[in-house]
Amino acid sequence: MLPRTHIILGALLVILMWIINPQIHWYYLAITFIASFLIDFDHYAASVIKTGKISIPRSFEYHKNLGKAKEEERKKGIRTRGDFHLFHTVEFHALIGIIGIFFTPLFYVFIGMMFHSMLDVFSLLHRDVVYQREYFFFNWLRKRI
Ligand SMILES: [Zn+2]
Numbered sequence: 361m362l363p364r365t366h367i368i369l370g371a372l373l374v375i376l377m378w379i380i381n382p383q384i385h386w387y388y389l390a391i392t393f394i395a396s397f398l399i400d401f402d403h404y405a406a407s408v409i410k411t412g413k414i415s416i417p418r419s420f421e422y423h424k425n426l427g428k429a430k431e432e433e434r435k436k437g438i439r440t441r442g443d444f445h446l447f448h449t450v451e452f453h454a455l456i457g458i459i460g461i462f463f464t465p466l467f468y469v470f471i472g473m474m475f476h477s478m479l480d481v482f483s484l485l486h487r488d489v490v491y492q493r494e495y496f497f498f499n500w501l502r503k504r505i
Pocket of ligand 1: 399400448476477480
């Protein structure tokens with residue numbers, strides 16, 4: 361899912377949260393909003409690692425080309441994983457969620473992340489490419505050892 365879609369839907373989420381509970385402090389809404397799209401920073405990090413370039417437009421180009429290559433593979437029946445994205449793993453969500461029990465700002469980061477990941481999974485299911493993502497950090501780690 362494109363960052364702009366996450367930004368728009370993240371804004372709608374915090375507007376809905378504010379309508380449901382106008383007592384929520386604005387910075388908690390801001391944290392939720394920012395978390396709902398900044399979780400994709402790991403996509404940028406993956407492109408920097410793969411290409412050695414820190415340019416954001418290059419990162420978008422990298423992902424556009426990767427998306428095309430993956431789509432060609434899918435059409436041929438080849439089902440491989442894409443880049444590893446640490447912030448999108450179940451373990452990272454759990455870690456932020458647990459810390460969020462004790463540290464309120466991270467609770468709102470957790471809400472933004474969960475919303476983001478839910479949208480990602482819907483998008484992956486819709487495009488029939490749910491196999492492309494590694495959802496578990498320890499799975500990824502185990503394959504590297
Ligand atoms: Zn994402």
